[in-house]
Amino acid sequence: MEDNMRLGQIEQIFLDYLKDNNINIEVGSKDYTDYIVKQMFEKADANLMNHPDYRLIHSYFAEYLYELEKYQLEPYCEKFTMAHVKDKTIKEIKEEIINQDEKIKEKGDKTFELSGYNPYQARDYAYSWYNRRNPAYNTWPFDCTNFISQCIYAGGVNEHLPSSGVYTGVKETTDYWYSERVYVVDEGYRWAESTSWIRVVDFYAYWASRVPNVNYVDNTDVNVYGEIGDVVQLMDSSTLRRYHTTIITKKENGVVYLTYHTADTKDKRIDEFDDEFTNWTLFNFF
Secondary structure, eight states, rough: GGGGOOHHHHHHHHHHHHHTTTOOTTTTTTTHHHHHHHHHHOOOTTTTSSSHHHHHHHHHHHHHHHHHHHTTOOOOOOOOSSSGGGGHHHHHHEEEEHHHHHHHHOOOOOTTTOOOOOOOHHHHHHHTTTTTTOTSSSSOOHHHHHHHHHHHTTTOOOOOOOOOOOOOOOOSSSSBBOOEEEEEETTTTEEEEHHHHOOHHHHEEEEESSSSSSEEHHHHHHHHHTTTEEEEEEETTOOEEEEEEEEEEEETTTTTEEEEEETEEEEGGGGSSOOEEEEEEEEEOO
């Protein structure tokens, strides 16, 4: 059964496909990552989509992006591989995510109030910076969530800083949400960021208990209920792994358009993504 397939097995299926099609890229390389990003966001390899195990390969790609996003926060690491998760099955990943989501919803933040959000200011920021990097913020190779955090901040959503202050570096937390420049004596300015600001799954974990959000199987539902300034996260339909964060910057004739970083894009129709293998989380910030 597909649910019992391990990531290592699926990776080998994909590597066999690359070999059979004379595509010479190596796991962990920039070319390998670029291939996955283009496939997930642009459906660049139409031939791969006809592969009998494409659903599994799509799940592997989502997990690869998730693991690689964590890896980019580690300053001193050996070459990236998926060896540490090769024995995980599709079923195990899905169960893990469902359990995590239930705990997030239960946790909640009963004291949080969102007010003053201007979706058009968020949209305008997205348009201004979708293909550039704002020097007022740190930049990451996988920059999608960092960028969307900037957008909603520009729209009037306040940072959530710990009362004890922030320290340089990246703090693993879903209790706070911030990106700050901190002055360090004899060193100058350094970045202080929360993982909830820059990481897909931690953004979800922070905001899921604070603003209305719904998971959808079909993009048609996002078209109906999504509005400019809302945030949309993409997730694999088999594992429910969230792997990309975007913002709605346009709605025309009942179709929403998404803008995002990583594969820098402005106003991409949501129906240009592969809906068969993609589920959606819609955050209604306004």
